[in-house]
Amino acid sequence: MTAPSTAEATRARIADTAEALFRSMGYQKTAVADIARALGMSPANVYRFFPSKSAINEAICTRLLSGISARIEAEAEGAGTAEQRLNALTHELLKACLEVFFTEKRMHDMVAAAMEEHWSSITQFLDRLVAALRRCVADGMASGEFAPGDPEQMALVLKVSLLAFYHPQLIEDCLNMPEPSPDLAQSLDLTLALLVAGLKRGLR
Amino acid sequence: MTAPSTAEATRARIADTAEALFRSMGYQKTAVADIARALGMSPANVYRFFPSKSAINEAICTRLLSGISARIEAEAEGAGTAEQRLNALTHELLKACLEVFFTEKRMHDMVAAAMEEHWSSITQFLDRLVAALRRCVADGMASGEFAPGDPEQMALVLKVSLLAFYHPQLIEDCLNMPEPSPDLAQSLDLTLALLVAGLKRGLR
CATH class of the missing domain: 1.10.10.60 (Homeodomain-like)
Structure with a gap:
């Protein structure tokens, strides 16, 4: 008992x-x-x-993704320029995704299933990602490191343009490629460098 | 007979x-x-x-994607500034994908299956996409519209950052979202504007 x-x-x-x-x-x-x-x-x-197996999955996904969100937020709130923090944040995101999705293939399958069903855990995760990105962008705009602009709009653009570095299916596709597999961290460096150059110049 | x-x-x-x-x-x-x-x-x-059903699928995918590639290349070779041509190219790409993948759901499934198996039709399509992007970027760098840089490297970055606008699974995810579905063409405008701003400033 x-x-x-x-x-x-x-x-x-x-x-x-x-x-x-x-x-x-x-x-x-x-x-x-x-x-x-x-x-x-x-x-x-x-x-x-739990009303269904799917509700159990969602609770587990929420825990798992909350852990990743917390790691990202710590980087967004860290020291350094907005550019450095965006770099740290996105590399931490990629690292967390590689750990969760690939050292534990089963978890990857679970998250991929959650993404297909648009469970609220995914929506929450994306909202927290956008908020962390927005924080860095807004700070950069406020300090003059980035050109003036709409931080929310730019955070949404970053979310979309960086999909290859956190979407489980895209990461898996990339790692399964027959050619010499592209180096995701190096590709992230270049992609973020171009996006940051855009933030510095601004849309005009 | x-x-x-x-x-x-x-x-x-x-x-x-x-x-x-x-x-x-x-x-x-x-x-x-x-x-x-x-x-x-x-x-x-x-x-x-055809040695297998998969070989037949690949022949059909190759035809289908070659048609899209030809449309993209026509835009890359068109008139206008590099920025205008990148805009035309990427919007034509999105339009073609929406037509092929969504007015014909069955074709979408076929292309999605091809993407999972990394058939050579997909590789060819991506190679032609990168070549079309590189052409616009190189012209922009040559004319001074964009900052000096490595056109191949930047074309690869554009390919990765624009995935949301041509990857069948991502387009489908986006269109299936429960919230007010984001406007893909408008999101493409903003994303490309930031990337082009980056190309104008250059990586330094």
Whole structure:
């Protein structure tokens, strides 16, 4: 007999167990019945806390992506010029994505599935990414490092133009390329250099 | 009895029929046996011309993407400043992708499958895209419209940063978004404006 736990603690326990199963069996192959069995619960009990397997996935994705968001935000709030912080932020993003998506292929599959279904965890992640980018851009515009402009608009442009460095499918495509695989970090350096040159000149 | 055709004409006839079937039945659901039946041929005869269904798909993809490449190249070779030509080229690319991938959902699926398998048609398409971008960039650098730099390197950066406007999966993700769907043409305008500002300033 375990001590009665709060709903929040039970939700966390279900998510932990589901995450372990997703990592070992893969996201598609894990059923709610497997999660319940590993917890010594009935599936009905799991469903009391999560209405569907998809809701469990979303909770796990949210945790995972929140961790990446926190790392990005730390870089956005760090020391240095706006350009240096954009560099640090985007390289941290690429590094986190490579770690999560590729050292743990199963997690990659889970996030890729989340992206297809536009779960709210993805939307939150993108919102936090845009906010971190906007912070650097706005600071650069305020200090005169960048030309005057609309920080939100420019942050959205950066989000779109840097997709190759954080979208799981694009990273996977890139790493699977038959030719000598492009160096993602080097390609990010050049891409960001051009975008920063654009921010310095401004749209006029 | 039809007149005996050259191997090339037979290949084209097989590709035409397969394309019609892919459009009506979908790419995944069409078997070589279906293609052979529609042509009044044996599957063995189809295999004499194409070693696999995947080879037929590749021939169709090559035709389809060559048509888009030709449209892009016409814009790259057109009149106007380098900036105007980059604008025309990228908007023509987006327009062609929206036409091909979305007025014909089946073709989209086929191209998406090709992208996953890195068929040579995709590589050729990307090579022609980079060449068209490089031409505009090199002309802009030569005329002084853009700062001096490495046109090949900058063309590769443009290819990567504009992915959202020609990658079938990204376009589909974007069009499926629950929020008010972003206006792709408007987003392209802004993204290209920032990249062109970067080209004018140059990396230094």
